[in-house]
Amino acid sequence: MSGGTYLDSLNIAGLQSSLIEGSLRDHGRLDASDICAYLRTRMKEFQDKLPATHELGLRLANFAVAPAFHIRDMNCRNPNVIVFSGVLSDGAAVELIQHISQLNLMLEALPSLDKADEKGFRIGFDTSAQEQENNK
DSSP states (O other): OTTSOOEEEEEGGGGTTHHHHHHHHHHSSOOHHHHHHHHHHHHHHHHHTSOTTEEEEEEETTOTTSOOEEEEEEEEETTTEEEEEEEOTTSOEEEEEEEGGGOEEEEEEEEOSOTTTOOOOOOOOOHHHHHHHHTO
């Protein structure tokens, strides 16, 4: 890990690719589940690069003073809400509820909260379970 941290800015405007074109072609609009599919891919790629002692963190990119938090889960609520659940570095539980039109997130490598284990928490990315949840 060079430079002390990994940072990766997620700008949903970058979705002007086959994701948007395919989604609009398939059902005429871009839903939270479409954005979640993109985010899951990016988050997994980012997490896979992390050293074992670090875990996936998230911060609102347009509010640099907001603390980063350790992501534990992400859920989509169609048609337009994404909920990120996690914990702050002091262990306090947090949830970030975002409308898909306001997403501007920064993924960040955070030192593991479990200092005794020295292994960072890893989020599982089971897209089949998420798809079932979205269709409820």
